[in-house]
Amino acid sequence: MSSAEPSRRDFLYIATGTVGAVGAAAVAWPLISQMNPDASTIAAGAPIDVDLGPIAEGQVIKVFWRSKPIFISHRTKKEIDEAKNVNVASLPDPQPDSARVKEGHDQWLVVIGICTHLGCIPLAHQGNYDGWFCPCHGSQYDSSGRIRQGPAPANLYIPPYAFLSDTKIRIG
Template sequence: MADEGPQGTKRDFLFLATGAGLAVGAGAVAWPFVASMAPDAATVAAGAPLDVDLSPIQDGQIVNVFWRGKLIFVRKLTEKEVTDMKAVPLSEMIDPAAFDTRVKKGHDQWLVSYGNCTHLGCVPIGHSGNYEGWSCPCHGSQFDAVGRVRRGPAPTNLPIPPYAFESDTKIKIGEEGGKAVA
C-alpha cells in the first residue's frame, strides 16, 4: 500500500500531462482554420465604403450615418442656405474656408462632414446656434450650415470625409473619385 501513493501520483501526472499535450495540439491544428475566418488586414484598415441613398433627404434635413465607427452628417442645404453660405466673408471665420471647398462641384446643395466638434469631440446639435448650422452643447462652439467653425473654442472646421457621388441620389463614403480610400 505504501507503493500505491507514489504510483498514483505518477499516474495522475501522466494523465494530466497527456491531456494538456492533446489540448495544445488540438489548438495548434485548429488555429489556422479559425484565423482564416478573420477579415484580411487590408480590409480592416480600409473600412468598407458606405452607400448613402440621398433621395429621401428633404431640403434642410440632416441625416446621421456611421462610417468606420465615426459619426457623419449628411445635410441637404436649402437654396437660401447655399446663397447665404457663399456670401460669408472669409474674414469672419476662425478657420477660413470658401464654400466651394466644403461641397463637391455640381452638388453644392450637399454637405458631408464628420459629426464631432473639433474642440473635444462632442456631438454638435443640428439646426441650432447663430449660423444656420450646429452648436456644441458642451463648450459653445458654433458651426455654420457647411460645417465651418464660427464661434467658440473649436479650432477647425468639421472635417470632410472622403466621398464620391455615384449618381445624383447616391454617395459612397470611403471613396474619392471612384477609388476606395485606405
C-alpha cells in the same frame, strides 16, 4: 572601459549587449502592434454607399462610417446663400463654401459630425448660423460646417466621398 584601447573582452560584452537590446526591441514590437486596429476592424471600415433620395430639403441625417457619425445635410437655398456670402477672411478657419462641397452638388454638405474641439457631437439646426451647435463647450458651426464661434479650432472635417450618381454617394 577605455575606448582608446578596446580589448577583445570589451568587444564581446558590447556585442552581447547589443544583440540582447535588439532582441528586447523585437519582442516589444508585437506587444505594441497588437493594440492597433485589428484586421476585422479594418475590414469593417470599408466604404459605404448612401442613398440621398429620401433626404428632404432642410433635413440633416446621420450615418456611421468607421464608427464615426457623418452628417449629410440637404441644404436649403437660404442655407446655401448664407454659406456662400460670408467674408471668408473673417472666419477663424478660412475656407470658401466651394471647397466644402462637390462641384454641382451645392445642396449637399457631407461632414464628419465630430466637434473639432474635443470630440462631442454637435446638434443640427441650432446656434446662430443655421448650422450646428456643440452642447459640450458651445462651439457654433455654420451651414457649411465651418467654425464661427467658440473654442473649436477648425471647421468640421470632410470625409473622403464621391457622387456615384446625383442621388447616391460613396463615403470612404
